[in-house]
Amino acid sequence: MNIPFLDLSFTYTTLQADIDAAVARVLSSGYYIMGPEVDDFEAAFAQYCQADHCAGVANGLDALILSLRALGVGAGDEVIVPSNTFIATWLAVSQVGATIVPVEPDAATYNIDPNRIKSAITSKTRAIIAVHLYGQPANLGPLKDLCRTHSLALIEDAAQAHGARYAEQRIGSHGDLVCWSFYPGKNLGAFGDGGAVTSNNPDLMQKIRVLRNYGSSKKYHNDVEGVNSRLDPLQAAILKVKLQHLDIWTEQRQKIAALYKSELADTGLVLPHVPQHTVPAWHLFVVQTEQRDALQNALTDRGIGTLIHYPVAPHMQVAYDHLGFGKTDFPLAQSMADRVLSLPIGPHLTMDQAQTVCAAVKDVAV
Numbered sequence: 529m530n531i532p533f534l535d536l537s538f539t540y541t542t543l544q545a546d547i548d549a550a551v552a553r554v555l556s557s558g559y560y561i562m563g564p565e566v567d568d569f570e571a572a573f574a575q576y577c578q579a580d581h582c583a584g585v586a587n588g589l590d591a592l593i594l595s596l597r598a599l600g601v602g603a604g605d606e607v608i609v610p611s612n613t614f615i616a617t618w619l620a621v622s623q624v625g626a627t628i629v630p631v632e633p634d635a636a637t638y639n640i641d642p643n644r645i646k647s648a649i650t651s652k653t654r655a656i657i658a659v660h661l662y663g664q665p666a667n668l669g670p671l672k673d674l675c676r677t678h679s680l681a682l683i684e685d686a687a688q689a690h691g692a693r694y695a696e697q698r699i700g701s702h703g704d705l706v707c708w709s710f711y712p713g714k715n716l717g718a719f720g721d722g723g724a725v726t727s728n729n730p731d732l733m734q735k736i737r738v739l740r741n742y743g744s745s746k747k748y749h750n751d752v753e754g755v756n757s758r759l760d761p762l763q764a765a766i767l768k769v770k771l772q773h774l775d776i777w778t779e780q781r782q783k784i785a786a787l788y789k790s791e792l793a794d795t796g797l798v799l800p801h802v803p804q805h806t807v808p809a810w811h812l813f814v815v816q817t818e819q820r821d822a823l824q825n826a827l828t829d830r831g832i833g834t835l836i837h838y839p840v841a842p843h844m845q846v847a848y849d850h851l852g853f854g855k856t857d858f859p860l861a862q863s864m865a866d867r868v869l870s871l872p873i874g875p876h877l878t879m880d881q882a883q884t885v886c887a888a889v890k891d892v893a894v
């Protein structure tokens with residue numbers, strides 16, 4: 529039996545009639561840039577996220593870049609980011625010309641450790657970007673306290689956290705600006721690129737709306753040097769259909785995560801830890817072991833797909849050679865890169881398949 533890590537066509541085949549109808553509606557509308565489909569999805573997604581505002585953008589990286597720009601962060605400013613994250617979090621900071629200040633995670637949750645942030649704050653620090661890594665909300669309470677005390681902006685990279693909750697409230701407006709990706713493999717994925725920013729701050733959101741559309745709030749009148757980073761109405765229409773099914777898909781992820789947690793408890797693998805005040809979206813189910821490569825190879829031999837998120841920590845990427853970081857500068861991020869393995873999880877995976885994964889892991893785990 530083959531158990532794929534991901535099956536991107538699953539959501540299309542389950543919702544084919546509705547998605548085909550949405551696509552046909554956009555194609556026959558004559559509206560191919562912005563317009564009512566984008567407005568409708570923005571309203572629906574803001575409501576889903578318990579946020580006052582949503583602005584669609586072209587992708588998750590742009591959501592982060594435009595958020596930093598809306599806050600006026602640029603050259604000479606420092607931004608605190610997790611040492612262990614997908615490269616996009618770091619790229620956004622360097623793209624606006626600001627300085628990347630990495631901070632190590634809490635070893636139990638893999639999310640940025642608020643206790644380590646204080647010593648990284650200087651007079652140049654302008655913002656913290658917290659990443660809800662693997663769909664597990666970062667420790668937002670202490671992060672918000674730090675930002676209030678030191679007058680910093682809190683940006684959330686929520687690219688992996690659609691539907692997750694912190695202190696009973698959905699991710700979407702805890703921080704100043706919350707950045708989303710609708711890359712196909714995310715929990716809410718488009719059939720192409722897409723992204724959004726949600727927030728309760730109308731002034732910042734107005735800036736993002738202007739920046740994403742050539743710096744223009746009135747056609748052919750450009751107030752700032754903006755970019756072209758708009759959410760495609762075809763993707764918006766598709767995302768609006770999919771949003772109605774997101775909670776069901778998240779429930780399936782939660783059931784699989786619960787099964788993995790109980791079935792794999794005695795295998796010696798380090799399993800995800802969920803703090804009491806959070807409900808993860810389970811974008812990924814990540815285990816840790818010294819024998820990671822052996823475990824991955826054994827599962828591959830049994831037809832079970834796994835991936836590594838991420839095999840190279842940002843500070844060791846060739847792209848950031850010029851920052852001069854070495855392997856030992858961020859030991860927690862480094863140890864994750866050496867030890868993490870993501871097991872299959874998602875709406876495409878049946879409980880029987882998840883059981884098969886458990887049996888295989890138990891069989892080979894050392």
Ligand SMILES: *Cc1c(COP(=O)(O)O)cnc(C)c1O
Nearest residue numbers: 587588589614616687709710711
């Ligand atoms: C996917 C992802 C992004 C970037 O999203 P794109 O839409 O691919 O630009 C940013 N941050 C994190 C944590 C991600 O997982």
